[in-house]
Amino acid sequence: MLDEGRYDEWIDLWLADGHYWMPLDYKQTDPHLVTSFLYEDLFMLKLRVERLNGARTFSQKPKSRCHHVIQRPFIDRTDHENGEYVTNTSMHYIETRLDDQFLLALTATHELKQVDGKLRIANKRVDLLNCDAAFGNIQLLP
Amino acid sequence: MYKQQPRQMAAEDIEDLVQGYQVHRDVYISRDVYELEMRHLFTNSWVFVGHESQTPNKGDYYATQIGDQPVIQVRHSDGEVKVLHNRCPHKGVKIAIDREGNTGKFFRCPYHAWSFKTDGCLLAIPLKKGYENTGLDETENVKGIKPVGDVRNYRGFIFARLADEGISFEDFFQGSLSSIDNMVDRSPEGRLEIAGPPLRYMHQCNWKMLVENQTDTCHPMVAHESSAGTAVKIWESLGNPEPRPPAMEIIAPFMSPYEFFEDMGIRTWPNGHGHTGVHHSIHSDYSAVPGYFEAMCEAYGEDRAKAIMDENRHNTVYFPSIMIKGPIQQLRNFIPLGPDKTLVESYIYRLVGAPDHLLARTAMYNRMINAPTSIVGHDDLEMYERAQEGLHSEGLEWVNVQRLYPGAEEDFSEEAVENGTTERQMRNQFHAWAKFMTATMPRRTELQGEAGQ
Numbered sequence: 001m002l003d004e005g006r007y008d009e010w011i012d013l014w015l016a017d018g019h020y021w022m023p024l025d026y027k028q029t030d031p032h033l034v035t036s037f038l039y040e041d042l043f044m045l046k047l048r049v050e051r052l053n054g055a056r057t058f059s060q061k062p063k064s065r066c067h068h069v070i071q072r073p074f075i076d077r078t079d080h081e082n083g084e085y086v087t088n089t090s091m092h093y094i095e096t097r098l099d100d101q102f103l104l105a106l107t108a109t110h111e112l113k114q115v116d117g118k119l120r121i122a123n124k125r126v127d128l129l130n131c132d133a134a135f136g137n138i139q140l141l142p
Numbered sequence: 143m144y145k146q147q148p149r150q151m152a153a154e155d156i157e158d159l160v161q162g163y164q165v166h167r168d169v170y171i172s173r174d175v176y177e178l179e180m181r182h183l184f185t186n187s188w189v190f191v192g193h194e195s196q197t198p199n200k201g202d203y204y205a206t207q208i209g210d211q212p213v214i215q216v217r218h219s220d221g222e223v224k225v226l227h228n229r230c231p232h233k234g235v236k237i238a239i240d241r242e243g244n245t246g247k248f249f250r251c252p253y254h255a256w257s258f259k260t261d262g263c264l265l266a267i268p269l270k271k272g273y274e275n276t277g278l279d280e281t282e283n284v285k286g287i288k289p290v291g292d293v294r295n296y297r298g299f300i301f302a303r304l305a306d307e308g309i310s311f312e313d314f315f316q317g318s319l320s321s322i323d324n325m326v327d328r329s330p331e332g333r334l335e336i337a338g339p340p341l342r343y344m345h346q347c348n349w350k351m352l353v354e355n356q357t358d359t360c361h362p363m364v365a366h367e368s369s370a371g372t373a374v375k376i377w378e379s380l381g382n383p384e385p386r387p388p389a390m391e392i393i394a395p396f397m398s399p400y401e402f403f404e405d406m407g408i409r410t411w412p413n414g415h416g417h418t419g420v421h422h423s424i425h426s427d428y429s430a431v432p433g434y435f436e437a438m439c440e441a442y443g444e445d446r447a448k449a450i451m452d453e454n455r456h457n458t459v460y461f462p463s464i465m466i467k468g469p470i471q472q473l474r475n476f477i478p479l480g481p482d483k484t485l486v487e488s489y490i491y492r493l494v495g496a497p498d499h500l501l502a503r504t505a506m507y508n509r510m511i512n513a514p515t516s517i518v519g520h521d522d523l524e525m526y527e528r529a530q531e532g533l534h535s536e537g538l539e540w541v542n543v544q545r546l547y548p549g550a551e552e553d554f555s556e557e558a559v560e561n562g563t564t565e566r567q568m569r570n571q572f573h574a575w576a577k578f579m580t581a582t583m584p585r586r587t588e589l590q591g592e593a594g595q
Binding site for chain 2: 035
């Protein structure tokens with residue numbers, strides 16, 4: 001969905017109080033009192049998506065593209081009674097714009113919850129393998 | 143790669159690159175100018191190294207660089223913070239390999255085990271007999287790890303001057319230290335502590351573009367329309383709900399109109415330092431944090447507490463290469479890696495004795511504005527990199543910094559407060575740039591003298 005730029009559909013998968021977290025430090029436990037790359041609520045994620053479509057988003061002229069190569073997810077926790085699941089997915093994320101292309105190796109942890117018969121994203125955490133490296137712009141969503 | 147030797151230039155050649163209201167593009171794109179900056183500017187001025195809380199205990203060290211010089215900040219056995227060149231005096235191996243750690247009572251080179259006290263003095267050489275009658279005692283190498291020219295710990299912030307001789311810390315910073323004072327005074331205990339590793343953001347552009355941008359108040363409403371403007375639009379489409387989402391409190395003020403930035407004022411101090419936000423700033427309208435004002439009143443008394451908290455300086459540039467934000471306890475270090483490459487490290491600090499909520503806001507600001515994943519950061523980086531490419535155009539040689547320029551008699555020797563959209567602070571930086579670049583550079587007549595000998 002992200003690879004195809006279907007951001008609005010992706011946003012609709014989220015529960016209202018969810019957070020997208022990308023820690024800065026390996027095995028970071030606290031999203032609040034130390035810096036992260038991202039710790040965004042749904043307002044920020046909407047802003048991010050809306051901005052990508054904006055007419056004066058100069059850093060997206062031309063637009064970036066991304067590609068997620070995903071290994072089969074592992075299910076770390078299953079709670080059928082409450083409809084809650086935690087999955088762990090290894091992936092390679094590639095982002096490209098103009099002459100630049102870069103690769104991020106990462107693990108994504110999804111907390112999923114069944115609401116009205118549909119699986120929704122309660123939280124997402126992305127741990128970059130090289131979280132301590134210096135990056136240029138990472139513009140889309142790993 | 144061998145270290146590049148810059149083309150021989152006279153002081154006048156450098157001075158010619160800065161002409162009142164304009165700056166030559168070579169200042170940003172020339173490899174020669176960059177190498178001269180490393181040799182002169184970053185050697186003759188006082189450069190930020192780190193915060194003392196990065197090395198709280200004896201033997202704690204932190205490896206960084208001043209200009210292109212690798213250095214170690216270390217807490218010596220006497221409790222003082224030392225700054226040493228990160229280079230074994232034997233064969234040049236970097237002594238500190240990790241970015242930070244504790245070395246105990248001494249440094250030990252990982253190559254031949256020469257060891258040194260934490261102030262750099264040589265402690266021992268294995269198989270020392272092999273140096274008998276070789277004259278080693280007469281060399282520079284035997285003195286140990288070379289310390290930098292001078293170090294000063296100002297309220298926890300460590301600055302160093304590489305050159306042995308030069309301007310004193312007080313003469314260099316003068317009244318500008320009031321911004322550090324205000325940031326530290328915001329702690330009820332008058333103390334800051336580092337909070338985690340910095341964000342590290344790589345820019346393919348000259349370091350000075352970043353420093354200039356810290357006091358550029360005419361770009362936010364244009365360059366940041368896509369981030370801040372969109373935030374405002376979404377909030378309005380939701381019916382302006384209160385309390386404002388944290389994103390609105392932090393990002394939306396970037397969309398303030400020109401009048402807001404004109405009225406906020408810019409203050410400049412001699413030697414290239416200056417700050418935006420004299421009267422108010424984009425940080426003025428943050429919501430109050432329960433318990434904070436009470437803690438400040440208890441520490442300082444109500445009047446003083448109010449005075450400290452009413453200062454809302456936006457960005458203070460400490461020339462040449464850092465910016466601090468007092469009201470949000472941040473420091474950005476612009477580390478030059480080449481004429482067209484700059485690493486930006488963004489640090490956050492905890493106000494010791496203040497509620498955690500303040501640190502949470504600081505961390506939020508950092509990731510929303512200064513991260514490689516930050517949409518606001520994307521807006522800026524795009525402009526810097528476009529400028530770095532555009533300046534190679536043969537269409538025009540000069541960069542214009544003429545906004546509210548009073549004429550050739552402009553004087554930077556005294557503190558001044560002006561309209562918040564002036565480019566005076568940029569001119570102030572370039573005035574200081576030429577001053578410290580040329581402080582120890584030969585004049586044309588001297589070079590001609592040498593050539594004639």
